[in-house]
Amino acid sequence: MISEQPLVIDVSRELTLEARLSAPPSPGGGIVICHPHPLYGGDMDNPVVVRVQEVCAELGIATLRFNFRGVGGSTGSHAGGIGEQEDAVAALDALAKTVGGRPLALAGYSFGARISALVGCRDPRVAGMVLIAPPLAMYDFGCLEGRRVPTLMVAGTADSYCPVDDFRKLEARFPWVETVAVEGADHFFFGKVFPLGQAVAEWTRRHFPERGAG
Numbered sequence: 001m002i003s004e005q006p007l008v009i010d011v012s013r014e015l016t017l018e019a020r021l022s023a024p025p026s027p028g029g030g031i032v033i034c035h036p037h038p039l040y041g042g043d044m045d046n047p048v049v050v051r052v053q054e055v056c057a058e059l060g061i062a063t064l065r066f067n068f069r070g071v072g073g074s075t076g077s078h079a080g081g082i083g084e085q086e087d088a089v090a091a092l093d094a095l096a097k098t099v100g101g102r103p104l105a106l107a108g109y110s111f112g113a114r115i116s117a118l119v120g121c122r123d124p125r126v127a128g129m130v131l132i133a134p135p136l137a138m139y140d141f142g143c144l145e146g147r148r149v150p151t152l153m154v155a156g157t158a159d160s161y162c163p164v165d166d167f168r169k170l171e172a173r174f175p176w177v178e179t180v181a182v183e184g185a186d187h188f189f190f191g192k193v194f195p196l197g198q199a200v201a202e203w204t205r206r207h208f209p210e211r212g213a214g
Contacts (some may be wrong), residue, residue, distance in 0.1 A: 002057060009066060011076075011090040018073030019066035019091065020044065020097065022053070022093075027062035029103035030095040031130075034088055034112030038071045038078050042195040048109045048132060055201040056107075061208055064095045074173065080117065088119045095127060103127040103208065107200070110161070114139050121146045128207050130200055133159055133187050135175045136166040144174050151177045152203040154196055156185025178203065 004020040011017060025028075033056075035049050036042030044065040048065030054062045068084045076083070092104060107130035108116030114135065120126040121143040134141055138161065141182040144151065153170070155162040166180070171179045180199040185192035 001085045002160050004053075004057075004063075004065075005021055007064070007066075007094065009087075009090050011086055012068070015076045016074065017066045017069065017087055017090065018071075019094070020053075021064050022057045022060070023062040023098045024057075024060050026060075026200070027099050027102060028060045028128075029105065030062035030064065030099035031056050031105040031107055031204075032088065032095055033063065033090045034084075034091075034106065034108035034115050035068065035071075036109050038068050038084075038113035040112060043067055043071050045167040046109065047193055048189055048196065049112075051197045052107050052132070052200055053129070055197045056204055057173045059188055059201065059202060059204050059208065062095060062099050064091055064098075066091050069101070081111070081118075084111075084115050085119050089123065092119070092123065092125060093121075098180075105129060105207070106134060107132065110135055114141075117143055120149065130154070130203065132196065132200075133162050133189070134170075135161045136170060137161050137163055141170060144177065148176050150203075152180065152197050152199070152205050153177050153205055154182065154190060156182045156187065156189060158184055159187045161187045174175075 009017040104126040107159040
């Protein structure tokens with residue numbers, strides 16, 4: 001597996017993001033990974049974010065995880081989910097330069113899932129989305145109606161921020177979205193990171209068939 005290298009992403013002249021990039025010589029595509037809520041301790045070193053990066057890199061996919069503005073080495077401050085969408089777009093811009101014309105995907109965990117959905121539903125470069133523990137109790141994900149790209153949604157059956165009933169309603173509302181319920185997992189996937197990673201890996205294998213040299 002290709003190791004990650006530090007990267008600085010320019011969002012504007014005043015704002016830069018701390019990031020980590022892993023890129024094999026011939027990637028099967030690329031995936032940007034968005035972390036959970038910055039105001040509640042979320043950053044790119046979150047175990048769920050790291051596991052998604054690992055399983056995608058093992059399959060020869062270029063990966064880019066980053067800290068939203070105001071987190072870690074990223075400059076600026078939290079922007080209520082508006083500026084964070086700009087951050088995700090800037091991360092896509094950076095990864096697109098690495099993978100060329102190969103497919104791009106967005107993955108996000110919790111708050112990151114919300115940002116990934118909002119950006120992925122309007123950015124034509126995004127060919128797939130992985131939404132992990134989407135906070136359905138807090139946000140509406142109706143934007144998924146706009147672009148029917150291959151989408152995986154993973155949540156635990158014991159996640160109070162993504163109640164099972166809401167998860168099933170969304171499943172019925174958007175039948176093209178692939179859903180995986182991890183039995184017994186809470187919002188943080190304590191002790192359940194392996195089955196989460198397995199679900200992401202299986203989805204990635206199907207939607208990025210041309211693996212790079214990892």
